[in-house]
Amino acid sequence: xxxxxxxxxxxxxxxxxxxxxxxxxxxxxxxxxxxxxxxxxxxxxxxxxxxxxxxxxxxxxxxxxxxxxxxxxxxxxxxxxxxxxxxxxxxxxxxxxxxxxxxxxxxxxxxxx
Ligand SMILES: [Zn+2]
Numbered sequence: 001x002x003x004x005x006x007x008x009x010x011x012x013x014x015x016x017x018x019x020x021x022x023x024x025x026x027x028x029x030x031x032x033x034x035x036x037x038x039x040x041x042x043x044x045x046x047x048x049x050x051x052x053x054x055x056x057x058x059x060x061x062x063x064x065x066x067x068x069x070x071x072x073x074x075x076x077x078x079x080x081x082x083x084x085x086x087x088x089x090x091x092x093x094x095x096x097x098x099x100x101x102x103x104x105x106x107x108x109x110x111x112x113x
Contacts, residue, residue, distance in 0.1 A: 016053035027041070044059050047065075
């Protein structure tokens with residue numbers, strides 16, 4: 001039986017999910033605590049996020065940046081919120097380190113922020 005190889009291709013993998021880079025934890029780079037130099041993370045090519053597909057992580061190719069930009073933006077905002085960063089100077093109650101102290105309470109919050 002003859003097979004037409006031109007149309008027989010591996011089924012496309014499902015869209016990979018995007019996960020935080022395990023190596024740099026989403027930062028995309030490392031800072032040298034001593035020299036003050038920073039270096040891009042090799043694992044994610046400085047993006048801070050990687051594709052997670054079939055149980056493996058791989059760097060997001062540059063060609064895909066545009067397609068995933070929105071998703072990355074969402075992930076990044078989520079990450080920064082986790083860090084207590086909202087794009088402005090941190091209020092004391094937004095700083096993770098103060099979370100369980102008196103200063104960690106938002107005096108303006110109505111309870112759910
Ligand atoms: Zn990384």
